[in-house]
Amino acid sequence: MxxxxxxxxxxxxxxxxxxxxxxxxxxxxxxxxxxxxxxxxxxxxxxxxxxxxxxxxxxxxxxxxxxxxxxxxxxxxxxxxxxxxxxxxxxxxxxxxxxxxxxxxxxxxxxxxxxxxxxxxxxxxxxxxxxESVAKAFRADPYTAEFLPRVFDITGFGTFLSHPWHWRAELIALSETGELPRAPLIDRCVDGLLRGGRVIETRGFQKLLDEVEPTEDELAERAHDWAGLAGHAEAPSAGRAVESLRRTPGDSADLLPAVAIAFGYDDTTVQEQAWKLTARHLGTAGETVRTQLIEALPRLAPDLRERAAAALGAQPTATDSEPPPVVVSSPRPTAAAPGSASEAVQEIAALLAVRRPTALDRERAVDGLIRAAYRDRAALAEHLAPVVHRQGWIPGGLNELLRAVLGEVTVEDIPADPGDMSGRADHKRCIPCLYDYLLQARWHEAARRLLTEPVPFLLATPGWSTGALDAAVLVERLTEYTRLGLRADHTDLDQALLRTWLPEPPERDRLATAAAGPGTPDGTRLAHWLNTGGVHAGHHPGARTALPVGRDGFTVAFRHLDQKLDATWHFSTGFRPAVLPELVALVPVFREYLADQLTNPYGYPVFLNEYLADLPLLVEADGPAGPRLNMVFASAIAGTDRADRPAVVDALLQASARGDLDEQWCGEQLGRWTTQRDDMMDVAPVLTEAARAGAYRLVWAACTRCSPPCWPCRPAPANSAASCCWPPTAPPTSAPPAKSPA
Incomplete structure (x- = not known):
């Protein structure tokens, strides 16, 4: 029906x-x-x-x-x-x-x-x-001639050709019987290689091209394409392109400048192939081409550069291989809160439209809402109502806060606690669950406060991209609360303290005196926090780094942070994965605590896949750098895929420039893990990228400390008094000492 x-x-x-x-x-x-x-x-x-x-x-x-x-x-x-x-x-x-x-x-x-x-x-x-076979299905379809070449342009088709369910044999069968002409098939493969992209994508086109087996004439017709691939493609494709050029008949001198681009490849095998092809056609190269080749010599490896310079009749050009110095990054100031009701509503609308907003976007939008409600709640509600009412679902905590602005709930409708975490052993240790729980606790508190005694702003709104808050700013905010006769919300002040960046003692003492001056409980609590130096927890090898939330008046909600949390508690379930910026935003001045939550308490390597893309943010955060942070670096070196490698290398360079990275200890830790595993860990990709970026000390330390378990000792020459070169130093007996923040 x-x-x-x-x-x-x-x-x-x-x-x-x-x-x-x-x-x-x-x-x-x-x-x-x-x-x-x-x-x-x-x-x-x-x-x-x-x-x-x-x-x-x-x-x-x-x-x-x-x-x-x-x-x-x-x-x-x-x-x-x-x-x-x-x-x-x-x-x-x-x-x-x-x-x-x-x-x-x-x-x-x-x-x-x-x-x-x-x-x-x-x-x-x-x-x-x-x-039926794929080839038979294509033959019977009237659209094959028009549609099949178009499939090659769809992103992902090269990846499809790389997998076991590929169509390469069927496509070749179609080309052999004429349904799919060879020329368009070869051209589509070359186009896919020229587009580049992920290695697995270009690999599929290269496999199909190899299986088509272009003839000498077909290779010669596409000589300019091979030259372009030799200069720009990934190393395997570039090497095959150079080899294709070597097989093409006739004079290829006009292609030499394009081939010379391959001189800059990190893969010396490709450099060698490019130079051999260049040397083969030097006799037909004019003066202009020879000049271009000489200008490309500095990109060659030193030994190959000398041979090429001699063949070209030029002097070997010394190159400055030293990469530029690392520019130490620092947290960036956050944008000011919205200035009007309409702007505050726009921020809320943008927040609701994003499936996974950032931690700082959440904080800024809610702070703007509180400020606009304090100035004129009626005007804010007028702008906000259409945005809220067209939403099918609003996250817990934020929903109650928005409904409070609209006057659709009372204080009794808002729970004092978003949920009792003490009886939920499966959730209270989960990082994303605990993050959401603490947000709900703060937003519920803000909603009740808005309905009873509105405040002009929130205390814990971050001032920096890491989530940190200047101590002077927090003192100013509490001073304004005192002037208006307002008390601080408990969880709001809890979060503000855990975000407070502490200055050096002279300035810190001055701020503590200013906070204690009015004599309010909130000011006294902040003054104590400043006087004790933020109570950065001490640590020693084997001990867990704790937060000072079990005392100093913190609420039960924030005391859940003082335990070993789990980033993968809900792995392979419907729960969302943890995100490092959210965890950093909770405690941005406790780096060693953050690193402790990401690493194994027993010193084994861990997989940090969910966090590696944001690892530079952890380096930018404040607080001492100790053994747990270096354990994060070692785990990142030991297990990083291609997509996250740039972020990991950037984090290592930043940590080294700040003095937070103990290269010797990281190398020795990798060596111990290798010994325990009885096989070599795949540290080469990260270390190679780090060496290219100039982190020679890190790479040397890792190689000399990590390689001994896999490199056999070589006996010293008979006329030498030197003993075996491995191990270069004795393994460490303890973790490295903590370092001061950069």
Missing amino acids: HAAATLAALGCRVTSAEVTKALIALWRRQRNSSDWAGPQLDAFAGRDSGWLADAGRRVAAAVPVRRPVDWAFSGHTNGELYRLARGLLWMAGAVPETDDGFVLEWALTKWRRKPERTLTDITHPRRTTAE
């Missing part, structure tokens, strides 16, 4: 645009239904071909491009929308547009899918377990 009503409603639609909108909405509601597309087409029987063609093209343009990891999934819901679009186009006798989503689904129907040749195959899919 429901299906009949749905078809009747579709049949009543007048314009193709209306039908397209209705079909897409219906598809989104029926995503779990297979063979959904066929019955919908019955509603459009009798429509003229122009109407059907326009509707079909509109639906085809709406087919999303699925992620590369989903390409092998035969039951993907995008396929239903594709079949609906193609059915409409079949009915109209029209040729579809080459939209990426539609073309991709068209191609994927050829791989272990129900055969589709006519409209009947779409409206009445055949229930058969027989599968």
Whole structure:
């Protein structure tokens, strides 16, 4: 009955645009239904071909491009929308547009899918377990000549060609019988290599190109493409491009300047290939080309540079290989709070529109809301109501605060505690759960305060990009509270203290005196915090770094921080993963505590995949750098994938420049881990990047301390009194001493 009503409603639609909108909405509601597309087409029987063609093209343009990891999934819901679009186009006798989503689904129907040749195959899919070859499916489809080359341009196709379910053999079979000409196939592979991208993406195009086996003539026709690849592609592709140029007949002197770009490759094998090709054609090179080659010599490795300079009749050019000095980064000031009610509402709207807002965006938006409510709550509510009422869901804590601004809740409706964490052993140790819990506790407190005794601003709003807050700013804020006769919210002051960056003793003493001057409990508490130096917890090898939240008047909510938290407690569940900026924003002046939460208490290496992209933020945070922070650095060196490598190298360079990195200890720690594992840890990628950036001390220390377990001792020469070179020094007996903040 429901299906009949749905078809009747579709049949009543007048314009193709209306039908397209209705079909897409219906598809989104029926995503779990297979063979959904066929019955919908019955509603459009009798429509003229122009109407059907326009509707079909509109639906085809709406087919999303699925992620590369989903390409092998035969039951993907995008396929239903594709079949609906193609059915409409079949009915109209029209040729579809080459939209990426539609073309991709068209191609994927050829791989272990129900055969589709006519409209009947779409409206009445055949229930058969027989599968035909990809090549046969492409041969039978009328759109193959137009669509198949287009698939090569879709991001992810190269990755698809790299995997075990690739179509390389089928594509070559099509080229051998003429359905897919060789020239376009080779050109598409070369285009994919020239576009570059991830290594796994270019690797697929390179594999297909190698299996096509271009002839000498086909190579010669694309000599300029090989020259471009030699100068810009990844090392494996660049090496093959140089080899292709070596096989091309005729005079290639005009390509030498492009090939010379490969002189700058870090891979010396590619440099060697490029120089051999260059030397082969030097006799036909004119003076201008020789000058360009001489200018490219400094990019070659030293021994190869000398040989090339001699062949060119030039003097070897000394190069300054010393990289530029590392510029030590520092936290950046945060933007000022919104100045009007409309701006505050815009910040809240932006906050609600983002699926995962940053910690600082949350703080700034809520502080702006509190400020606007204090100035004119009625005006704020007028601007805020439309934004709140069109939201289907608002996070806990923030929802109560927004409803309080609108007057839709009372103090009794807002719980004093967002939830008792003491009885939730599975949540109170989870970093993202505890972060959300503390936010809810603060926002609930702010909502109750707004309804009873509004405050002009929040105390804990950060002033720096790490989440830190200047002690002078906090003293000024509390002084203003005192002037207005206001007390501080308990959790707000708790968070403010844990964010307070402490100056040196003379300035700190002055601020403590100013805070204690009015004689209020809040000022006295801040003065005690300043006088005790923020109570940065001491640490020694084997001890857990604790926070001073178990005393000094902290609420029960913040006392949950004083335990060993777990970043992967809810791994592989529906809970969101932890994010390092959120954890840093809670305690931005306690780096050793933060590092302690990320590392294993027993000194084993840990996987920091969720945190590596933001590791430089941890280096910028304040507080002593001790053994736990160096343990983070060692774990990052030991296990970092390609995507996070730049961030890790940046963090290591920053830590070294600040004096926070103990290179010797990190190298020895890597050596101990290697001994325990009985195999070499893959530290080469990070250390290679670090060496290129100039972190020679770190790289040397890591190599000399980490390599001994895997490098056999070489006996000293007979005429030498030197003993075995390994180990260079005795292994450390304890963790490195803590260092002062940079």
